[in-house]
Amino acid sequence: MADSKSKSRPGTGITDQEALDFHKLGRPGKLEINPTKPMATQRDLSLAYSPGVAVPVKAIAADPATAYDYTTRGNMVAVISNGTAILGLGNLGALASKPVMEGKSVLFKRFADVDSIDLEIDTENVDEFINCVRYLGPSFGGINLEDIKAPDCFIIEQRLRELMDIPVFHDDQHGTAIIAAAGLINALELTGRDLKTTKLVCNGAGAAAIACIELIKAMGFNPENVTLCDTKGVIYQGRSEGMNQWKSAHAVKTDKRTLAEAMKGADVVFGLSQKDAFSEDMIRSMADRPIIFAMANPDPEITPEEVARIRDDAIMATGRSDYPNQVNNVLGFPYIFRGALDVRATTINDEMKIAAVNALASLAREDVPDDVVAAYQGARPRFGAQYIIPVPFDPRLISAIPVAVAKAAIESGVARREMPDMDAYARELSARRDPIASTLSQLYERVRRHQKRIVFAEAEEEQVMRAALSYANQGLGTAILLGREDLIHSTAERAGIDLNRPGLEIVNARISKRVDAYIDYLYARLQRDGYLHRDVTRLIHNDRNHFAACMVALGDADGMVTGVTRNYSTALGDVRRCIDAKPGHRVIGVSIVLARGRTVFVADTAVHDMPAAEELAEIAEEAAGFARRMGYEPRVAMLAYSTFGHPSGERSERVREAVNILDKRHLNFEFDGEMAADVALNRKIMESLYPFSRLSGPANVLVMPAFHSAAISTKMLQELGGSTVIGPLLVGLDKSVQITSMGAKDSDIVNMAAIAAYGAGA
Ligand SMILES: NC(=O)C1=CN([C@@H]2O[C@H](COP(=O)(O)OP(=O)(O)OC[C@H]3O[C@@H](n4cnc5c(N)ncnc54)[C@H](OP(=O)(O)O)[C@@H]3O)[C@@H](O)[C@H]2O)C=CC1
Ligand SMILES: CC(=O)C(=O)O
Ligand SMILES: [Mg+2]
Numbered sequence: 094m095a096d097s098k099s100k101s102r103p104g105t106g107i108t109d110q111e112a113l114d115f116h117k118l119g120r121p122g123k124l125e126i127n128p129t130k131p132m133a134t135q136r137d138l139s140l141a142y143s144p145g146v147a148v149p150v151k152a153i154a155a156d157p158a159t160a161y162d163y164t165t166r167g168n169m170v171a172v173i174s175n176g177t178a179i180l181g182l183g184n185l186g187a188l189a190s191k192p193v194m195e196g197k198s199v200l201f202k203r204f205a206d207v208d209s210i211d212l213e214i215d216t217e218n219v220d221e222f223i224n225c226v227r228y229l230g231p232s233f234g235g236i237n238l239e240d241i242k243a244p245d246c247f248i249i250e251q252r253l254r255e256l257m258d259i260p261v262f263h264d265d266q267h268g269t270a271i272i273a274a275a276g277l278i279n280a281l282e283l284t285g286r287d288l289k290t291t292k293l294v295c296n297g298a299g300a301a302a303i304a305c306i307e308l309i310k311a312m313g314f315n316p317e318n319v320t321l322c323d324t325k326g327v328i329y330q331g332r333s334e335g336m337n338q339w340k341s342a343h344a345v346k347t348d349k350r351t352l353a354e355a356m357k358g359a360d361v362v363f364g365l366s367q368k369d370a371f372s373e374d375m376i377r378s379m380a381d382r383p384i385i386f387a388m389a390n391p392d393p394e395i396t397p398e399e400v401a402r403i404r405d406d407a408i409m410a411t412g413r414s415d416y417p418n419q420v421n422n423v424l425g426f427p428y429i430f431r432g433a434l435d436v437r438a439t440t441i442n443d444e445m446k447i448a449a450v451n452a453l454a455s456l457a458r459e460d461v462p463d464d465v466v467a468a469y470q471g472a473r474p475r476f477g478a479q480y481i482i483p484v485p486f487d488p489r490l491i492s493a494i495p496v497a498v499a500k501a502a503i504e505s506g507v508a509r510r511e512m513p514d515m516d517a518y519a520r521e522l523s524a525r526r527d528p529i530a531s532t533l534s535q536l537y538e539r540v541r542r543h544q545k546r547i548v549f550a551e552a553e554e555e556q557v558m559r560a561a562l563s564y565a566n567q568g569l570g571t572a573i574l575l576g577r578e579d580l581i582h583s584t585a586e587r588a589g590i591d592l593n594r595p596g597l598e599i600v601n602a603r604i605s606k607r608v609d610a611y612i613d614y615l616y617a618r619l620q621r622d623g624y625l626h627r628d629v630t631r632l633i634h635n636d637r638n639h640f641a642a643c644m645v646a647l648g649d650a651d652g653m654v655t656g657v658t659r660n661y662s663t664a665l666g667d668v669r670r671c672i673d674a675k676p677g678h679r680v681i682g683v684s685i686v687l688a689r690g691r692t693v694f695v696a697d698t699a700v701h702d703m704p705a706a707e708e709l710a711e712i713a714e715e716a717a718g719f720a721r722r723m724g725y726e727p728r729v730a731m732l733a734y735s736t737f738g739h740p741s742g743e744r745s746e747r748v749r750e751a752v753n754i755l756d757k758r759h760l761n762f763e764f765d766g767e768m769a770a771d772v773a774l775n776r777k778i779m780e781s782l783y784p785f786s787r788l789s790g791p792a793n794v795l796v797m798p799a800f801h802s803a804a805i806s807t808k809m810l811q812e813l814g815g816s817t818v819i820g821p822l823l824v825g826l827d828k829s830v831q832i833t834s835m836g837a838k839d840s841d842i843v844n845m846a847a848i849a850a851y852g853a854g855a
Contacts, residue, residue, distance in 0.1 A: 432498025731766025
């Protein structure tokens with residue numbers, strides 16, 4: 094029996110098992126630490142450690158501000174929790190909070206290039222906690238407190254702010270308040286409400302709730318119109334049960350005692366409590382055009398589907414990414430700290446928070462430019478009920494919010510560094526964005542909108558099965574599992590995979606009605622290449638790659654993924670027997686290398702062993718076209734061991750010849766060579782030694798002189814350089830096929846399937 098681990102979490106397209114595997118496979122967890130300086134030679138060691146390290150030590154002792162110049166401090170934030178209020182899951186302890194804290198750390202890095210480390214402190218004693226954190230100041234540029242329950246979090250944050258001279262920011266309080274306030278400003282505008290007369294109920298009276306209502310009151314809400322509720326119901330003046338000073342400060346004079354009574358006629362409701370806390374009746378009883386922010390994580394107080402069943406005039410937001418209007422502090426903390434760190438702010442004050450609110454609220458009202466549309470699943474959003482707040486993948490956030498925060502820090506006198514050219518700062522911030530992530534998310538979104546049928550040729554393998562399931566669960570299209578049904582079912586059963594869901598089809602080559610059509614097709618192709626009819630029959634009956642490739646060739650599937658059980662060249666040979674190159678194209682392999690925030694395309698990493706000059710030229714054209722389809726303006730370097738004639742040699746001659754051939758073709762992309770890899774990738778070397786080079790910047794497409802150098806260099810980058818390498822991706826085939834590396838993980842196989850779907854015209 095399949096267990097619940099294989100069931101898709103509602104609305105997310107992921108199973109519990111996938112979530113566990115994601116965290117467990119490869120290196121357990123989500124973070125690692127890498128050195129930023131070489132540590133290779135005796136000299137490096139002397140500089141990095143004794144005796145060299147003594148020099149910055151003395152400099153910092155003489156002037157503490159120089160710690161920002163000589164250490165990681167200026168870009169390093171600690172994410173600190175004791176696990177007493179983990180999301181909406183409650184007090185599950187410091188250790189259990191670690192996946193969330195590691196997650197916050199990677200979000201810091203991913204969205205704002207802030208380095209971050211998670212620290213879980215195993216105490217519920219407020220003084221012990223404060224004592225533990227207060228001495229960490231020298232290590233960090235800022236402290237992000239997370240998932241600490243109220244009211245302890247108020248005391249902890251307040252005391253640490255007093256004790257430390259770096260920003261201490263409790264994300265669940267202020268991060269949430271900033272995002273909720275930005276969304277609320279826009280929702281009020283859309284519903285034509287005046288904040289002075291709007292009636293708001295906030296369910297939950299903990300960290301997030303108290304901070305939210307403090308901020309909206311500071312913005313102009315009438316305190317009498319704001320009703321706070323907790324597990325005991327309405328917080329009214331005179332209540333004694335379950336109270337504390339922070340709740341008392343917001344107690345109102347009212348006869349209402351329950352959440353249901355409070356919500357009757359309310360204009361706005363904030364949920365910062367727990368899953369399912371709002372009933373349908375409560376939502377029904379609200380005013381016309383109600384504003385409902387159900388922000389509990391991971392499951393909201395009420396889902397958008399439930400609200401839609403009751404009424405169609407609501408503006409609805411949740412804390413989750415799989416619904417429109419995600420009101421979640423991920424939109425805030427990375428960027429707020431980015432701005433604060435860049436001006437070395439001593440604190441994050443109200444001015445900086447309000448600047449972030451306004452920047453966020455205005456961004457949602459601006460037209461979404463073309464290059465941002467991808468972040469919005471390809472559909473251009475317009476300010477309205479379904480779009481009151483930008484999405485976390487909006488690439489404008491990285492420049493808009495830190496700039497606003499940094500300006501506010503400077504103007505309010507808490508910055509320790511000036512930022513004389515804010516425009517230059519905004520440009521520098523945009524450059525910190527990792528382009529491949531948005532390219533891949535764009536690719537996935539395209540596939541979701543133009544779903545394709547992908548045949549998974551080795552579906553008897555467990556990881557292939559998981560990949561197929563994930564492909565279907567993510568709404569990318571239909572996954573066709575090719576294999577013997579009995580084996581597929583028994584493997585699925587053993588692995589706890591539930592195949593009984595829409596979007597999955599099993600095809601057994603032995604009993605398929607299409608066998609004869611595939612044999613006829615393949616025999617016609619191979620009869621003059623030494624294959625008898627019986628040879629072809631055997632291939633179609635017994636070999637999954639040939640069967641799958643014929644499915645794609647004859648239109649029974651849009652694309653194919655294989656390679657887990659067979660080496661690349663064998664799998665490619667199988668596929669090429671069934672599918673030709675696209676007319677006028679050359680089949681090549683392109684690997685996408687992601688290293689240190691840069692993305693480069695390397696070719697040919699799969700097909701041509703020792704390409705001739707003409708072939709190298711065609712590889713360059715094919716690779717440039719692919720880079721362009723992936724959203725990059727190609728700058729192609731024809732690589733060799735020599736640069737512009739020195740040292741000379743036979744292989745370099747061939748590369749020079751390829752450049753001459755390209756020169757005659759009047760192409761619409763930049764290329765140059767031959768050149769060595771350091772010249773191609775390092776602007777300074779190129780400009781100082783070879784100012785005549787025609788490349789306008791560092792190359793992003795590297796055409797290797799031969800297969801061996803391509804394969805060796807990408808594998809070395811992966812193993813030694815810590816780069817992520819996607820591919821080789823097959824480019825130039827008439828039908829869309831991708832071949833994974835042998836033993837690839839399910840997540841790699843899904844990526845390949847999505848790329849195959851994209852190549853099939855998604
Ligand atoms: N979307 C976002 O960005 C964020 C969402 N949140 C969500 O907000 C919620 C609270 O987090 P946080 O403030 O950090 O936690 P806290 O532990 O500080 O506060 C929890 C509060 O919720 C109240 N509560 C719990 N269950 C209910 C219920 N069924 N009805 C009414 N009140 C209830 C508690 O009441 P009592 O005081 O009586 O115990 C308490 O006041 C979580 O679900 C969390 O995921 C938090 C931060 C960010
Ligand atoms: C998003 C977040 O920080 C929370 O739910 O606690
Ligand atoms: Mg939190």
